[in-house]
Amino acid sequence: MQNINVALIGNPNVGKTSVFNELTGLNQQVGNYPGITVDKKIGFCKLPNNAKANVIDLPGTYSLNASSVDENVVIELLLNKNDKLYPDVAIVVTDVENLKRNLLLFTQIKDLEIPTILVINMIDRMSRKGISLDITFLEEKLKTKIVLVSTRKKIGIENLKKAIVEYKSIPTEPCLNASSIDIEYFEKLKKTFPNQLLYKLWLVITQDVNFSNIERNEVRNSFTKSNNELKRLQQKETIKRYQFINETLKKGLTIDQSKATDLHSKLDKILTHKIFGYLIFFGILFLIFQSIFDWSSVPMDFIDSSFADLSTYAKENLPKGVFTDLISEGIIPGIGGIVIFIPQIAVLFLFVSVLEESGYMSRVVFLMDKIMRKFGLSGKSVVPLISGTACSIPAIMGTRNIENWKERLITILVTPFITCSARLPVYAILIALIIPEKRILGIFSLQGLSLMSLYLLGFFMAIFSAFILNKVLKFKSKSYFVVEMPHYKIPLPKNIGITVIEKTKSFVFGAGKIILALSIILWFLGSHGPGKDFKNAQQIVEKQVYASDIPINPSVIPDRVSEYKLEHSYIGTLGKFVEPVIKPLGYDWKIGVAVISSFAAREVFVGTLATIYSVGSHSDEETTIKHQMKAEVREDGTPTFSFATGASLLIFYAFAMQCISTLAIVRKETSSWKWPIIQLVFMSGLAYISALLTYQFLK
Amino acid sequence: MKTTADLLKIGDVALVTNFDVDKIPFKLLEMGCLPGNEIKVLQIAPFGDPIYFDVNNGSHLAIRKETARDIEVEILTTKVD
Numbered sequence: 029m030q031n032i033n034v035a036l037i038g039n040p041n042v043g044k045t046s047v048f049n050e051l052t053g054l055n056q057q058v059g060n061y062p063g064i065t066v067d068k069k070i071g072f073c074k075l076p077n078n079a080k081a082n083v084i085d086l087p088g089t090y091s092l093n094a095s096s097v098d099e100n101v102v103i104e105l106l107l108n109k110n111d112k113l114y115p116d117v118a119i120v121v122t123d124v125e126n127l128k129r130n131l132l133l134f135t136q137i138k139d140l141e142i143p144t145i146l147v148i149n150m151i152d153r154m155s156r157k158g159i160s161l162d163i164t165f166l167e168e169k170l171k172t173k174i175v176l177v178s179t180r181k182k183i184g185i186e187n188l189k190k191a192i193v194e195y196k197s198i199p200t201e202p203c204l205n206a207s208s209i210d211i212e213y214f215e216k217l218k219k220t221f222p223n224q225l226l227y228k229l230w231l232v233i234t235q236d237v238n239f240s241n242i243e244r245n246e247v248r249n250s251f252t253k254s255n256n257e258l259k260r261l262q263q264k265e266t267i268k269r270y271q272f273i274n275e276t277l278k279k280g281l282t283i284d285q286s287k288a289t290d291l292h293s294k295l296d297k298i299l300t301h302k303i304f305g306y307l308i309f310f311g312i313l314f315l316i317f318q319s320i321f322d323w324s325s326v327p328m329d330f331i332d333s334s335f336a337d338l339s340t341y342a343k344e345n346l347p348k349g350v351f352t353d354l355i356s357e358g359i360i361p362g363i364g365g366i367v368i369f370i371p372q373i374a375v376l377f378l379f380v381s382v383l384e385e386s387g388y389m390s391r392v393v394f395l396m397d398k399i400m401r402k403f404g405l406s407g408k409s410v411v412p413l414i415s416g417t418a419c420s421i422p423a424i425m426g427t428r429n430i431e432n433w434k435e436r437l438i439t440i441l442v443t444p445f446i447t448c449s450a451r452l453p454v455y456a457i458l459i460a461l462i463i464p465e466k467r468i469l470g471i472f473s474l475q476g477l478s479l480m481s482l483y484l485l486g487f488f489m490a491i492f493s494a495f496i497l498n499k500v501l502k503f504k505s506k507s508y509f510v511v512e513m514p515h516y517k518i519p520l521p522k523n524i525g526i527t528v529i530e531k532t533k534s535f536v537f538g539a540g541k542i543i544l545a546l547s548i549i550l551w552f553l554g555s556h557g558p559g560k561d562f563k564n565a566q567q568i569v570e571k572q573v574y575a576s577d578i579p580i581n582p583s584v585i586p587d588r589v590s591e592y593k594l595e596h597s598y599i600g601t602l603g604k605f606v607e608p609v610i611k612p613l614g615y616d617w618k619i620g621v622a623v624i625s626s627f628a629a630r631e632v633f634v635g636t637l638a639t640i641y642s643v644g645s646h647s648d649e650e651t652t653i654k655h656q657m658k659a660e661v662r663e664d665g666t667p668t669f670s671f672a673t674g675a676s677l678l679i680f681y682a683f684a685m686q687c688i689s690t691l692a693i694v695r696k697e698t699s700s701w702k703w704p705i706i707q708l709v710f711m712s713g714l715a716y717i718s719a720l721l722t723y724q725f726l727k
Numbered sequence: 728m729k730t731t732a733d734l735l736k737i738g739d740v741a742l743v744t745n746f747d748v749d750k751i752p753f754k755l756l757e758m759g760c761l762p763g764n765e766i767k768v769l770q771i772a773p774f775g776d777p778i779y780f781d782v783n784n785g786s787h788l789a790i791r792k793e794t795a796r797d798i799e800v801e802i803l804t805t806k807v808d
Contacts, residue, residue: 091757129759129786256749263748266756270764270783293769302773394789398774407777431752508752509794513779513787 032081034073034192035115037102037137039130040088041387041514042123043149046179046523048085051188056085058530066098070113075189084113090129092136092231093262096428100237106140107228107237117195119188121147124154124161125515127281131170131273132266135203138171139227143198145173145191152178158287166280171199180520202227204272209264213253234258295516299391309392316379316417317480320452322473324371328456331371332653335364354551361638361653362547366540369631373449374532376418381527384411385519393511403491404498405442406435406509413439413490416446417483419535420690424697431508438497440697441707444690445490445683447483449535450631454681455482457634460654462674485682489714538689542629550599550625550639557597565593594640613680613716614673614723616662623680630686676723684715728802732766733778733795738806740767743798750797755790759783766800 038044048056052071069085086105087098094100105111106118118137122130127148137144146166154160167174173191177184191198207214207226217229231237233253253261298304339360346352383389389411397407408430416423423443430436447455459478466474561568569588594600595617602624603617610620622636634653641656660668685691685708694704735741743762751760759782760766769787770779779789 090754093753093757095754126785128783129757132757132759259748259753262753263756267761267763270759270761274764274783296770296779300770300772300779305773390789394770394772394777394779397789397791398772398776431754509777509789509791510752510754510758511777511789512758513789515787 032075032079032192032195033113033116034081034083035105035113035118036083036085036121037118037133038088038121039090039123039126039133041512042088042121042126042130043179044088044121045085046520047119047121047147047149047177047185047188048083049522049526050179050182050185051081051083054526056526058534066101068101073189075193077193079193081192082113084115089133091133091266092235094235094237098428100235103231103235103237106137106142107231115142117192117198118142118144119147119192120144121149123515124148124150124159125157128270128273128277131277132269134170134172135269135272136227139202139204139206139225141200141202141225143195143200145175145188145195145198146170147175147177147184147188149177149179151176151183152181155287158284160282160284162280166276169203169276169280171201171203173198204269206230206265206268209261209268213261234262292515296391296513299388300395305391305395309395312383313414316376316414317483319375319379320372320417322476324375325456327371328368331368332364335360335367336653339364353555354548357555358548358551358639359544362544362635363540364635364638366536366544366631366635368453369449370532370536372452373418373535374528376415376449377528377531378524380415380418381524381531382519383414385517385523387514387516390511390513394513397509401435403494404435404438404501405494406430406432406439408509408511409435409439412443413446413487416443416448418531419448419450420444420446420687421693422531424690424693427697431510434498434501434503437503437698437703438494438501440694441497441703442490442494444685444687444707444711445486445493447486447682448630448687450629450687451482451681453631453634454626455479455678457654457657458669458674458678461657461669462671482678482682489683493710542632542688546625546628546632547635547639550621550636553599553602554594554597554640557593558601559596561596562593565589565596568592599640612723613719614670614676614727616668618660619668619673619677627686628688630681630684633681670727672723672726675726676719679722680715680719682715683711683718685711730800730802731796732780732798732800733792735766735768735778735795735800735802736806737768737771740765740803740805741800742766742803744801745799746797751794755788755794758788759786760788760798765803766798 036044036048048069048071051073055073056069056071058067058069066087071083071085073081073083075081084105086102089099089102092103092106094103105113106115108114120130120134120137122134134144134146148161161176163174163176175184175188175191177188179185207218207230214226214230218226221229299308339356342352342356342360346355383392392410393407395407396410400407400409409427412423412426415426420443423446424440427436427439427443430439456479459475463475463478468474468477556562566589569585569592573585573588595604599621600617603621606620606624607617610623615623618637618640621640622633625636626633637657638653641653641660657669658667662668691704691708694707695701698704729744730741732741732743743760743764743766745762748756760780761783764783766783767781768778769781772779772789776792777789778792778795779787781787
């Protein structure tokens with residue numbers, strides 16, 4: 029028997045993803061739709077009677093009038109019968125407290141004549157809110173099968189599975205006749221395309237979406253109406269749908285106000301209060317950062333030392349040779365440089381998804397909009413700016429719900445200033461090197477405060493650049509801003525867990541590939557070299573040692589040879605080449621190599637230094653990256669990572685645009701090379717100048 | 728009493744009477760803000776903007792003052808302090 033294709037559709041905030049998680053468990057795959065960066069989530073589900081289903085979780089949408097790429101995905105799938113994921117049955121998920129609004133989308137899906145199951149979710153709230161439903165009446169009026177579900181209390185999932193198996197018995201007729209909004213026009217349409225669904229044709233005419241199997245030019249050319257007329261018709265259509273829904277629910281849904289508790293508005297009063305609202309918000313931010321600075325350090329130290337141990341173990345226990353060197357000096361430190369992120373990224377994603385799932389994030393948007401607008405941003409920019417502390421890439425994709433193009437563009441351009449988790453290992457290691465491990469007033473760790481001020485620096489630079497951009501950019505666009513204020517919910521641990529795992533996984537594997545590849549390349553470039561100097565390192569060093577007047581312990585010779593080799597390897601040659609440019613910033617050629625290689629991704633910095641230093645040291649005893657960096661000295665014997673150099677590096681990494689993936693996503697989201705190039709030039713220039721000033725001032 | 732939605736106070740309930748489709752985001756219509764439906768002001772953000780409405784009994788959303796200015800309403804009940 030063939031798998032049943034099931035499409036999950038629904039408004040945002042109705043618990044659609046919870047239903048998806050309940051149906052599929054961890055049996056899901058996240059991919060991408062070709063050409064666009066919209067998550068494509070497909071899961072697999074076992075049904076009664078040995079039937080099986082492929083469940084696709086479509087992006088949340090308020091209607092089939094698409095206004096973003098995420099929403100286009102929904103329409104494109106539903107209109108393309110040839111798509112191999114074209115649903116046999118659609119499930120429209122609704123929230124019992126928001127049924128009225130959620131049904132708008134339902135009536136549209138019904139008009140496409142796909143068998144549709146109506147899931148009414150969150151029924152555990154019905155008694156608390158005094159809601160009762162007349163299911164028989166609703167099923168008859170809406171011409172559908174209704175399943176009552178509570179993902180929180182695990183009610184109704186088995187019924188839903190049964191309904192999916194029996195999908196062929198669900199009526200496919202529409203529940204209202206939308207063509208009556210302009211009878212003449214639709215009659216003509218019908219005559220010209222007798223084999224097509226009227227509503228489908230209507231969507232082809234009104235939506236700016238790629239259609240594959242209907243020739244849209246043909247449809248459009250013969251049925252031109254001005255955009256204005258179309259808009260009026262769409263308004264008429266929406267009014268008609270709401271009339272039908274309001275009428276249906278008047279009989280089908282009753283609310284006994286006396287039984288309804290109103291926790292919602294009480295919480296709103298506190299959380300959007302002009303004083304408490306901000307206090308709570310900043311308190312939460314403080315909690316997030318505290319957990320990144322302090323609580324993640326234990327697992328991170330553990331990971332760091334474990335990888336150092338592993339590297340030593342590999343060196344001692346594998347047969348000596350090039351391959352072992354590659355593993356112990358290239359691959360293991362490289363992987364360690366990625367794995368060390370996991371605790372911090374996971375904690376960040378955890379907080380962001382809890383804030384979003386609970387409904388609190390919308391209150392922050394509401395609270396901050398007026399303030400953010402002064403800087404050319406929107407209240408909705410707060411969410412990307414917070415999630416940018418994990419990674420700019422999902423943050424920039426998250427700007428899609430900002431309606432105003434100027435506000436959205438500014439948000440995209442300044443988000444990379446926010447300290448993302450890729451900067452963290454760089455910051456962490458440099459701070460550990462140059463800031464003493466002291467506490468102020470016995471509680472605040474000096475290192476923690478330094479890290480916090482770097483976060484603040486990034487944040488202020490983002491706001492400041494936004495302010496400038498707002499003055500410079502001359503766009504005229506309407507200030508649209510609509511934000512849904514969903515009901516407060518206690519987040520479901522399962523949903524949070526899956527989100528955190530998925531996001532961390534995709535981040536680690538995405539970044540991991542680059543880091544791993546680069547560390548292998550670096551290892552190769554560091555252990556091979558052009559010319560005679562590299563080849564004859566042993567003799568040259570020995571000659572130097574014996575020629576000098578000062579007696580030297582012969583046991584240091586192997587270390588000297590390794591260092592000499594590194595200096596004359598390909599990477600050393602490259603580093604020496606750029607040294608004049610970076611010297612005024614206080615960097616030597618080794619740091620230069622790390623800075624260059626981290627143009628692909630910042631986090632490569634630490635891994636690169638780890639690779640360079642372990643290639644450069646002869647000793648079998650592997651130590652942690654931190655120890656190696658501390659031990660590095662300049663020619664005059666002073667430590668390489670002095671306070672001035674460390675501070676200059678910190679400033680450089682705070683401002684520099686060093687992430688190919690972010691540039692790629694900016695190019696995709698703005699559909700032009702202009703903005704990522706401006707971003708790259710501006711940020712890197714700023715980084716160079718600030719680092720230069722920092723070093724020259726402090727040295 | 729006829730007025731526009733930006734002038735309502737917290738607790739006011741009003742009937743949407745008319746607006747210009749070209750000035751209002753379509754999403755607002757889809758969320759139920761249509762002529763003939765009721766809106767109620769739940770909260771107003773600090774500094775007086777944006778405004779948080781209950782639309783058509785159950786749809787909770789916030790819009791900016793300048794958008795609310797384009798929505799013509801008729802006040803049904805107003806909260807007496």
